[in-house]
Amino acid sequence: MKKMKSILFMLLGFIALVFGIAGTVLPVLPGGPFYLLSAYCFAKSSKRMEAWFQNTYIYKKYVVAFLEKKGMTLKEKIRINLTADFFILLSVLYVDILAVRIILIGLALYKHYYFIKKIPTISPSSYQVEESQ
Numbered sequence: 001m002k003k004m005k006s007i008l009f010m011l012l013g014f015i016a017l018v019f020g021i022a023g024t025v026l027p028v029l030p031g032g033p034f035y036l037l038s039a040y041c042f043a044k045s046s047k048r049m050e051a052w053f054q055n056t057y058i059y060k061k062y063v064v065a066f067l068e069k070k071g072m073t074l075k076e077k078i079r080i081n082l083t084a085d086f087f088i089l090l091s092v093l094y095v096d097i098l099a100v101r102i103i104l105i106g107l108a109l110y111k112h113y114y115f116i117k118k119i120p121t122i123s124p125s126s127y128q129v130e131e132s133q
Helices: 002-025 032-045 047-054 057-069 074-094 098-118 124-132
Strands: none
16 A cells, blocks of 8 residues: 555656646746645655655755744745746736636736735744744
8 A cells, every 4th residue: 555655646746747847848837836746746755755855955945944934034925926926927928818817817916915914924033033042
């Protein structure tokens, strides 16, 4: 049963990776979420892969920091939102399908709502105090 679960996670990881690569090329399909899903699936497919992933720079800088702080600084929120908005705007300008444009704009608005209302904003100084203790 455990081996079947590992194979299933590995298969889902490869499928998500293919969609992520396609999302890099196609402006209609977002690549980032599929890359995250593939990383999660690959990490869950084996303990060794999970240990490797948890020791990567990206995991330590973004995931661990977010979990420890239980929120994001305003600067982090603005940086992430501006980067995502830039790519969403490129997609909206590139795609000629009205329904896709509406969906992309809706996703961008929801992203802003989520960052403002659901993710706590913390001050950089309060995290520095916790970090030094």
